[in-house]
Amino acid sequence: MLYLYKLDSMYICIEGIDGAGKTTQCKLLKDWLEENGCRTELIGEPTQSPIGRLIRRILNEPSLPDDDQQKILGLLFAADRLLLKDKIEKAKDEGTIIVSDRCFYSSMAYQEPEDWIIEINKFAIKPDIVIVLDINPENAQRRFEGLERFEDRSFLERVRKKYLRIAEENGFFIVDANRGVNIIQDDIRRIIAPYLGICR
């Protein structure tokens, strides 16, 4: 296999609606990168910081995500994301691969208005590669059956469409996440391998 270039460090983000399989895929990706000799760090949003904990508390309230709540979440996510900035910069300097479970583009997909979201996130570090796990909301919600989760189907439909538009506008990779865990992971590895000079 011919590699056009090989990166020593990289900030990879896995995106997608709730239940798309981001956390599952990030962990598998980290394991594989480490098996291939890459120092890897897993990060995620919201973080484990007090701001991240506040975000989780709001997200766990059984109310529909109305406009004001989404704006407040947008601000909190932007603040929480700033806490990751130094960590990402340091990791990149040290040649570490960062695998991120969500990033700035989650705010773009979930919160509004778009120009304001861009403005309040202008200091956030943008990933080198974004992979959007695209899933039918019905399939995603089925994965949470029996659990106390409150996402509204039509809201998730809107978020999914936004992800697809953002992916198209920015040339992001889109992976069909309606399939089995291993097949999806295989597609993700196939996307990442050439950037890091990993033979498959």
Ligand SMILES: Nc1ncnc2c1ncn2[C@@H]1O[C@H](COP(=O)(O)OP(=O)(O)OP(=O)(O)O)[C@@H](O)[C@H]1O
């Ligand atoms: N490809 C898959 N097929 C079936 N079930 C899956 C698949 N991927 C993940 N799951 C299961 O679906 C549930 C949600 O997966 P996961 O937590 O990885 O999604 P997520 O995108 O991180 O969700 P959230 O946005 O809520 O954090 C988990 O129970 C997980 O085991």
Ligand SMILES: [Mg+2]
């Ligand atoms: Mg998750």
